[in-house]
Amino acid sequence: MFFVPGDMVNELVTNSINNFSMKGKCNPTFQNQGTQNVYVNGMLLEPGDSFPVNVPGVVLQNEIKITFGNDSTKQNILYIGYVTLNQ
Numbered sequence: 001m002f003f004v005p006g007d008m009v010n011e012l013v014t015n016s017i018n019n020f021s022m023k024g025k026c027n028p029t030f031q032n033q034g035t036q037n038v039y040v041n042g043m044l045l046e047p048g049d050s051f052p053v054n055v056p057g058v059v060l061q062n063e064i065k066i067t068f069g070n071d072s073t074k075q076n077i078l079y080i081g082y083v084t085l086n087q
């Protein structure tokens with residue numbers, strides 16, 4: 001078995017982004033920790049939902065769209081945890 005060094009990274013997104021870069025990210029997990037619905041690349045995440053992208057051995061290269069609902073009384077909090085490879 002071959003192992004490569006990497007770092008665990010945590011990121012918070014609080015605004016809609018049309019072109020969020022996934023370049024260099026491995027096995028991301030998206031968690032809606034807010035009170036507002038959020039769409040991640042077209043997939044609905046209701047408050048409390050999570051969406052793991054479990055693709056061992058794959059380093060992502062694309063951009064995705066993150067879109068929050070537009071209820072200003074609710075919180076936009078999308079947590080993204082992922083691994084980056086040390087070069």
